[in-house]
Amino acid sequence: MFDSIVYKNSIGPGPLIDIGTLAESLLFYERVAVIGNTGTIKDLLARIPPFIVLSLMREGRLEIHYLADQTGVSTTEMSNGRSIHSLVRFSSPDHTIEQIGPQTFKDAAGGTTQAKLGAKQFTNLLRSLDHSKFDQASVLQAITDNLATEASVQALVRKISPSFNYTNKNYFRIEREEDGFYVDTNIDFTRLNALYHQTVPPQHSSLTEAYFLALIQGAYEATYFAGELNSEVAVHPMEQVVQAGAVDAVVRRHKRSESQIGNFVELTLADGRKIREAVNSGVVTFAAVVKLLKSADKFRHWLKQQPVDANLLRSYYQETIKDSWADRLPTKSVRWSIFTGLGLAADSLGAGGLGTATGVAISAVDSFLLDKLFRGWKPHQFVESDLVSLFDPNNTRIARR
Numbered sequence: 065m066f067d068s069i070v071y072k073n074s075i076g077p078g079p080l081i082d083i084g085t086l087a088e089s090l091l092f093y094e095r096v097a098v099i100g101n102t103g104t105i106k107d108l109l110a111r112i113p114p115f116i117v118l119s120l121m122r123e124g125r126l127e128i129h130y131l132a133d134q135t136g137v138s139t140t141e142m143s144n145g146r147s148i149h150s151l152v153r154f155s156s157p158d159h160t161i162e163q164i165g166p167q168t169f170k171d172a173a174g175g176t177t178q179a180k181l182g183a184k185q186f187t188n189l190l191r192s193l194d195h196s197k198f199d200q201a202s203v204l205q206a207i208t209d210n211l212a213t214e215a216s217v218q219a220l221v222r223k224i225s226p227s228f229n230y231t232n233k234n235y236f237r238i239e240r241e242e243d244g245f246y247v248d249t250n251i252d253f254t255r256l257n258a259l260y261h262q263t264v265p266p267q268h269s270s271l272t273e274a275y276f277l278a279l280i281q282g283a284y285e286a287t288y289f290a291g292e293l294n295s296e297v298a299v300h301p302m303e304q305v306v307q308a309g310a311v312d313a314v315v316r317r318h319k320r321s322e323s324q325i326g327n328f329v330e331l332t333l334a335d336g337r338k339i340r341e342a343v344n345s346g347v348v349t350f351a352a353v354v355k356l357l358k359s360a361d362k363f364r365h366w367l368k369q370q371p372v373d374a375n376l377l378r379s380y381y382q383e384t385i386k387d388s389w390a391d392r393l394p395t396k397s398v399r400w401s402i403f404t405g406l407g408l409a410a411d412s413l414g415a416g417g418l419g420t421a422t423g424v425a426i427s428a429v430d431s432f433l434l435d436k437l438f439r440g441w442k443p444h445q446f447v448e449s450d451l452v453s454l455f456d457p458n459n460t461r462i463a464r465r
Contacts, residue, residue, distance in 0.1 A: 066364070068095035068295040072286055073104055075279065075303060080107040084340035087353040089298065090125060091339070094364055097127040099193060099289055101134060102164050109172035112350045118169075118182055121189045125357065129193040129293075130161050135200065135285060137274045140244075149274060150244035151200040151281055165190050193289070203284050204245065207277070208238045216283075217276050219305035221251070224271070225259040236276070247273040283307040338393045348393075356388055 069089050073080045080103055089096050098104065105128065109117060120126035133155035140148045165187030166180075173179035207213050217236040221228055236249040257270050269275060283306035290297040299307055342348040357364075 066092050066094070068097060068293070069093045069298055070097045070099060070286070070290045070293055070295045071298045072099045072289070073101070075282070075300060079111065080104050082340070082344065083108070083111050083350060084342070084344035085298065086112075087343045087350055088339045090120075090353060090357050092364070093296075094125070095127065095295075096125060097129060097293055097295060099129045099131060101131045102159050102168070105130065105164065105168045106171070109168055114169055114173040114179075114186070115182060116350055116354060118186050118189070120354070121186070127191060128189070129191045129289075130164065132160065132192055132194040135195055135198070135281060137278045137281065138244075139274045146246050147273060148241060148244045148246055149277060151204055151277075153195050153198075153200065155194075161187060161190050161192055195285075197292075198285060198288055200281075203281055206284065207280055208240065208245075210237045213238060213280065216280055216306050217251075220276060220279065220302065221256065223302050223305055225256060228256050228259050236273075247277070249273065279303070279306055342393055359388075 069092075071081055071086065071089075074082060080100065081098060086096065086098075098108065100108075108128075117126065117128075121128065133153055136152050136154065138150045138152045142148055166183040169183035169186045170179050173182055214236050218230055218234070221230045230251075234249075234251055236247060236251060239246050239248055253271060253273075257266075260271050279302075283303065286297055286299070286303070287307055297307065339348065339353065343350060343353065
């Protein structure tokens with residue numbers, strides 16, 4: 065734990081990457097990775113001075129992995145009133161590292177000679193990433209596990225709109241078709257969106273079958289990339305329930321009856337400081353956070369070698385911020401979900417890697433994640449914020465807590 069963490073685009077209103085949360089993570093993690101597209105890089109360089117981003121990349125504290133393609137859910141309305149969905153991947157020849165890297169850096173840093181040199185270095189440090197190994201056919205196979213998918217949708221609805229009356233009689237089932245798949249559901253989306261739009265503007269998003277499917281695919285995608293980079297993953301609470309469910313479902317599908325499913329337990333640092341809020345509000349600059357990082361390096365190197373323990377974490381944190389501007393900020397809780405106890409039977413491993421357990425055909429995405437789990441990867445989750453701040457971009461309710 066605390067070796068590295070992966071960020072991706074936010075699903076809620078507001079900026080694509082929360083720079084306050086990014087700053088906070090730099091205090092705990094030796095390496096922070098951002099996975100994103102052109103919009104992500106533009107957003108990042110617009111809100112963090114570009115040469116600070118460049119220095120963090122040079123020092124190995126920050127990695128930016130540029131996505132050369134995107135995933136999504138395509139929906140076609142049929143004449144019978146049904147919506148046929150498919151999982152898609154798309155890209156543009158106008159969006160490559162060679163084009164986007166220099167242009168976005170110079171747009172943020174200006175047209176000076178220094179900016180041009182910085183743009184070249186920035187582009188060289190960008191890392192390319194795509195979905196060529198992300199098997200969407202096997203993701204579809206995974207989400208046709210209706211038990212897991214219904215559990216994810218139920219958890220999402222209850223997280224997004226707690227007042228919505230989601231009962232055991234509600235269902236959300238995937239049915240395969242020759243040209244894709246459709247969703248059989250009795251969820252009242254009109255009522256659900258009426259509640260959802262009390263906190264999230266309609267121009268940002270509405271809850272639909274496709275939106276839930278995109279969130280579920282995104283959970284597999286984020287967990288896949290975290291496994292590929294051997295890193296923890298940063299999540300919003302809304303994503304947390306889906307990503308935890310995705311990992312749990314992989315293990316559940318391929319466990320022996322005597323095995324114990326790995327689960328997530330909460331680790332909370334109750335006296336954290338509101339660094340995220342201070343950076344986002346402009347009270348504290350990102351440069352000030354970077355100075356704090358350099359003074360905390362030896363403690364951070366030590367921390368990642370230690371077992372996960374709340375008291376140890378508290379001692380490290382207090383030592384890091386002692387006598388600094390951060391020590392004077394108000395307190396808050398910082399939260400992680402820690403993955404514990406895989407407990408898979410050893411005989412589910414075959415000579416060629418992972419075999420099948422209980423006769424279930426293993427999909428490519430399950431095979432990838434299980435292999436990573438067996439090799440010691442832990443899909444810990446750093447929970448960026450609570451739902452109030454996620455769906456209240458102006459932080460109007462935070463002050464009352």
